[in-house]
Amino acid sequence: MxxxxxxxxxxxxxxxxxxxxxxxxxxxxxxxxxxxxxTLKVAMEGNYPPFNFKDPKTGQLTGFEVDVANLIAAxxxxxxxxxxxxxxxxxxxxxAGKYDVILNxxxxxxxxxxxxxxxxxxxxxxxxxxxxxxEKRTFNSLEDLxxxxxxxxxxxxxxxxxxxxxGIDVKTYPGSPEYLADLASGRIDAALNDSLLVGxxxxxxxxxxxxxxxxxxxxxxxxxxxxGNPKFKAALDKAIEDILKDGSFRKVSxxxxxxxxxxxxTAK
Numbered sequence: 001m002x003x004x005x006x007x008x009x010x011x012x013x014x015x016x017x018x019x020x021x022x023x024x025x026x027x028x029x030x031x032x033x034x035x036x037x038x039t040l041k042v043a044m045e046g047n048y049p050p051f052n053f054k055d056p057k058t059g060q061l062t063g064f065e066v067d068v069a070n071l072i073a074a075x076x077x078x079x080x081x082x083x084x085x086x087x088x089x090x091x092x093x094x095x096a097g098k099y100d101v102i103l104n105x106x107x108x109x110x111x112x113x114x115x116x117x118x119x120x121x122x123x124x125x126x127x128x129x130x131x132x133x134x135e136k137r138t139f140n141s142l143e144d145l146x147x148x149x150x151x152x153x154x155x156x157x158x159x160x161x162x163x164x165x166x167g168i169d170v171k172t173y174p175g176s177p178e179y180l181a182d183l184a185s186g187r188i189d190a191a192l193n194d195s196l197l198v199g200x201x202x203x204x205x206x207x208x209x210x211x212x213x214x215x216x217x218x219x220x221x222x223x224x225x226x227x228g229n230p231k232f233k234a235a236l237d238k239a240i241e242d243i244l245k246d247g248s249f250r251k252v253s254x255x256x257x258x259x260x261x262x263x264x265x266t267a268k
Contacts (some may be wrong), residue, residue: 037078041083043085043090043093044084045100047084051197052104056202064261065105066080066082072243106221106223108121108171117224122221122222122240125221127161128198129214129215131183145165146167147167149169154172190212198211
């Protein structure tokens with residue numbers, strides 16, 4: 001899901017915008033609430049490894065974004081309080097005030113910025129192709145896939161990117177296992193996902209697949225929060241700047257991906 005993920009929730013976003021503006025007109029800055037409560041309420045899906053997922057051995061929530069959330073909360077002087085929820089309702093839940101922030105590879109897009117403020121980016125990625133190991137054709141861009149079948153996650157930003165290029169036969173799937181299986185069997189010509197996730201998927205599959213070319217623009221991943229909370233946004237930005245400078249972000253980045261994901265991706 002890219003999580004640089006999904007966004008076709010225009011109607012929901014509009015409702016969230018109206019709701020959040022109405023609430024923020026009368027409410028104190030959320031930073032005051034977070035400080036008084038002593039916890040930062042963080043929402044994530046909890047089933048999106050390696051970003052956030054439940055450890056199969058312990059059942060505990062873990063992953064890159066769990067670590068990042070804990071680092072940010074520590075900079076704010078509070079503890080984390082995690083909520084797991086389906087992606088389809090996660091932005092609406094933020095607008096309704098069910099949690100303070102979302103850490104779930106949420107791409108900073110113009111559409112989402114109509115409804116929410118965003119922190120400065122903490123992760124940078126791009127869309128990247130996956131192809132079969134024995135693939136002889138060269139796909140260096142989405143345009144190279146015109147007339148070809150491309151598999152990807154339903155409702156993701158990647159679906160929007162692919163469908164914006166006329167001539168690609170876009171096949172959507174509920175998750176990566178399904179389209180990777182179809183790719184390996186030849187039912188589709190390539191697959192598309194977040195560059196950070198591609199390496200993880202390939203590392204954890206025995207299917208004869210390999211990483212293809214990065215395609216399209218860079219995706220900047222940030223933390224969405226309700227509009228009208230300037231102190232909270234400033235505090236989140238400062239916390240992210242601090243963990244980028246003190247090396248703690250790089251440490252967890254290397255732990256989960258083997259690279260510093262605050263830097264732009266490079267071709268593999």
